[in-house]
Amino acid sequence: xxxxxxxxxxxxxxxxxxxxxxxxxxxxxxxxITTRAKAKxxxxxxxxxxxxxxxxxxxLADKDFEYRLENNDALNFLQPPDRKEVGSKIINELAQxxxxxxxxxxxxxxxxxxxGEDKAPMSVLELVDSDYEIKFWYTxxxxxxxxxxxxxxxxxxxxxxxxxxxxxxxxxxxxxxAVETAKLEFFKFNPETGSFxxxxxxxxxxxxxxMAYHEGPLxxxxxxxxxxxxxxRPTRExxxxxKSPFLS
Amino acid sequence: MSLALRIGGSFSVPQALLAMLPKLxxxxxxxxxxxxxxxxxxxxxxxEQIENNHGRPPFMIDNGTIVKAAPKxxxxxxxxxxxxxxxxxxxxxxxxxxxxxxxxxHVKRSHFMCMNCFAEIRTFLKGKKxxxxxxxxxxxxxxxxxPVDEKLxxxxxxxxxxQIRLEEKKWIPVREEPLMFDKKHLKHSK
Ligand SMILES: [Zn+2]
Numbered sequence: 001x002x003x004x005x006x007x008x009x010x011x012x013x014x015x016x017x018x019x020x021x022x023x024x025x026x027x028x029x030x031x032x033i034t035t036r037a038k039a040k041x042x043x044x045x046x047x048x049x050x051x052x053x054x055x056x057x058x059x060l061a062d063k064d065f066e067y068r069l070e071n072n073d074a075l076n077f078l079q080p081p082d083r084k085e086v087g088s089k090i091i092n093e094l095a096q097x098x099x100x101x102x103x104x105x106x107x108x109x110x111x112x113x114x115x116g117e118d119k120a121p122m123s124v125l126e127l128v129d130s131d132y133e134i135k136f137w138y139t140x141x142x143x144x145x146x147x148x149x150x151x152x153x154x155x156x157x158x159x160x161x162x163x164x165x166x167x168x169x170x171x172x173x174x175x176x177x178a179v180e181t182a183k184l185e186f187f188k189f190n191p192e193t194g195s196f197x198x199x200x201x202x203x204x205x206x207x208x209x210x211m212a213y214h215e216g217p218l219x220x221x222x223x224x225x226x227x228x229x230x231x232x233r234p235t236r237e238x239x240x241x242x243k244s245p246f247l248s
Numbered sequence: 249m250s251l252a253l254r255i256g257g258s259f260s261v262p263q264a265l266l267a268m269l270p271k272l273x274x275x276x277x278x279x280x281x282x283x284x285x286x287x288x289x290x291x292x293x294x295x296e297q298i299e300n301n302h303g304r305p306p307f308m309i310d311n312g313t314i315v316k317a318a319p320k321x322x323x324x325x326x327x328x329x330x331x332x333x334x335x336x337x338x339x340x341x342x343x344x345x346x347x348x349x350x351x352x353x354h355v356k357r358s359h360f361m362c363m364n365c366f367a368e369i370r371t372f373l374k375g376k377k378x379x380x381x382x383x384x385x386x387x388x389x390x391x392x393x394x395p396v397d398e399k400l401x402x403x404x405x406x407x408x409x410x411q412i413r414l415e416e417k418k419w420i421p422v423r424e425e426p427l428m429f430d431k432k433h434l435k436h437s438k
Binding site (some may be wrong): 070 | 312348351352354357359360361363365366368369370372373376377382420421422423428429
């Protein structure tokens, strides 16, 4: 990972401001594309900020909106011009989106290097459980493709779907809708006739995955060791504890 | 001597030999014919030409010699040593982490987002944001202008060739569509 400490003048102040700006823009746009170093550096700051802001908001739950915006100390992390806009989004939206979370609000996805002169490694920094989550739509696309090919979903995709829908509001339902949308958007599927509007996509769908993971011998081996043969742990038996002689 | 050695050396590689053969009319071809399992069409053609030419080879460029690719300049010591002897981490490595993207079937790097799918999803999400009113396009204040007035007010300007080429924006690099994944392309089949 390249270091950001290239120019030694005012680096600390510059980096602090970068973190604040990235934080405000991430909350505004739900996902941003930056270089890997900036994303990794800002992620911890954003996690801490969101955790504090949402916890403080919970403590002030019985107060009105204006009071909560004024007295949430965590919001002081933001730059003054962003405070009202971003703070109100946290109070109105993010607090309802993350009722049970105390950490893990963001995700970093690695991208290929930038197509410019510098070839910098890029990444996506995104808020989890949002409607504009890239991993959510990517997984929806995978499931849509498998359903169009009439192939059962493999273990890894099932695991990912479970993780994506576990804490989301109406997770299962919204994922189902996303899969149907993905069929229309990404595969140009026509549900009335059951055919595809684009012959290239029909040709592309003939490329099939390794079927051993879908209906072959490798199903159910996701969490098993490939190196060592393991036996399942025996079920716990109820043990009768003898009565203590000291208790009359 | 050196010619014979070279021919002997390349004899074990039939592909390379066949590619070289039209340039080697001077040595006896029959000896190769006996050993090679399949006869190349070019060899037949060459034999016909030799028979028609009273046993002499037809005219070719580089008749009777082997011409190899020749560098234009001597490689400097520094260049040579950098290429061969620098630490391995400074040299370019092949990508060994290529897997199949489950969402589109093209190749991608494992643990990285598939850029083909990412571009699709990104444009889709942008459209979704525009639908929901999160992205607001700047509104043109003069949409209800009369076409005649518009022509008068904005007559357009003359663009030179280089300006037109600049506006095509061909200088912006575009990512190519990756290959479809195929098991046969892998060095070690999984
Ligand atoms: Zn893909």
